[in-house]
Amino acid sequence: MNQLPAADPAAQPLPYDPYDEISLVDVARVIWRHRRAALAALLVVIVAAVAVAFLAPKKYRYSTTIELGSRIEDGRSVPIEAPETALAKLEESYVPQERHRYLEAHPGVDETFAIKVRAPKGSQLVVLESTAHAEDGPAYRLIQQRVVQALVADHARVFEDQRREVALEKKGAERDLQTLVDRESVLKARIERLKGTAQLLEQQIADTRGLIEDATANRSRAVAEARDEARAMTLLMLDNEVRENRKRLADLQQQLQIGLADERDTLQSALQENQRNQVLQQAEVQRLDQQLKNLKQTRAVVLGMKSLKPVGISRSLIVVLGVVLGVLMALLVPLVLEFFGRVRGGLDSVSPGDEITGPLS
Structure with a gap:
């Protein structure tokens, strides 16, 4: 049978020693033993934090708010250029360009002049x-x-370009409105002339009736005296005259009561339609005029405004962080000193002639 190789005694775990654990009492003793170094570390860090808080130069925020130009379209304000496009132009072109120009004009300046550009969501503003x-x-x-x-x-x-386009539309709308006004004058004049035509027709009707009455009276006398062919011919002529005058009277009455009335109704309807169109056209002119007035150019709402208070970490927070860091350093420095002290003590206990025995690996 194959025998398993013997276990290496050096690889066996060391027996548990309770004294190898870190004791808070030992840590406290170490800190107390190096209390002067701990106190010095605490004071140095706190003094440094206070010096930084009160001696470091203050920084302020300088901001510029730009309102993008806009126009009114379908009852809502539309920017001349999308805020995202304006933001890209500023970040990629105008800010680097103006910063470069300033640094070229002031070669001794070592400031980077960092400018952050942002566009508040849902607004037509850009902020530097x-x-x-x-x-x-x-x-x-x-x-x-x-x-x-x-x-x-x-x-x-x-x-x-947008202002010129709206101005041209307004001029066209005003021209169309003037055309409607001129057309209204023509319609009113024609309606007024109809009154004279009606009076003329009424006079002609009255005259025709007079002729019919005279012819009827003459015919009655001619009938009483119709004893020869000449008087019979006169009677026949009177009958023809009466018929013609009655026909002419009917035509005149029809022209007055139907033809003239239809023409008046047509002209009156055209006049009302013209006046309605004028109202609509006036509204269009007013809309374009308001749109022209509501065109806004891009402008700076606030230019280079300095913040009232310094920005960054406040003095009190710096001091608090300094105290916290000082306490940590006061705890760490004694431990480091104790560690190096033990290492130096161990090296001093080894004589120069001692050899290190045992395997190297």
């Missing part, structure tokens, strides 16, 4: 933000101002 010392504030304001000018100049072209 920088954090800088008070002495660097004018430079940041100047760079942000130049960035705003570059964006405004870019949007001015789009604004002018």
Whole structure:
């Protein structure tokens, strides 16, 4: 049978020794033994934190708020350019360009002039933000101002195109409105002339009736005196005249009561339609005029505004963090000193002639 190899005694686990555990009492003794170093570490860290809190230069936030130009479309405000597009232009072009221009003009300046660009969600605003010392504030304001000018100049072209387009639409609407007004005058004039035509027809009807009455009276006399062919011919002519006048009277009455009334109704309907169209066209002109007034150019709402209070970690928080770090250092320094003390003591206990026996591996 194959025999298993003997276990290596060096590989056997060491027996449990309760004294190998870390005791809080021992830690406390170590700290007490090195209490001066612990206290010194605590005071050094706290003093350093207080010095940083009160001696470090303060930083302020310099912000510029830009309102993008807009127009009214379907009753809602639409920006001239999408905030995302304006944001990309600022981040990729205008901010680096103006920062580079300023650094070229001031070669001795070592400031990076970091400017953060953001667009608040659901708004037509773009915000430029920088954090800088008070002495660097004018430079940041100047760079942000130049960035705003570059964006405004870019949007001015789009604004002018849209303004011109709306102005042309307004002129066309005003021209159409004037055409309707002129047409209204023509319709009213034609309706007014119908009154004169009606009066003329009424006069002609009255005259025709007079002729019929005269012819009827003459016919009655001619009938009484109709004893020869000449008088019979006169009677026949009178009968023809009466018939023609009665026919003419019927035509005149029909023209007055039907034809003229139909023409008046047609003109009156056209006039009412014209007036309704005028109301609609006036509303269109007003809409375009309001749209023209509501066109807004891109502008800076706030330019390089300095925050009222310094930004960053407050002095009290720095002091509190310093105290916490000081306590940790006060706990750590004694342990480190104790460790190096024991290592140095162990090395001192070994004589130069002692050899290390035992396997190397």
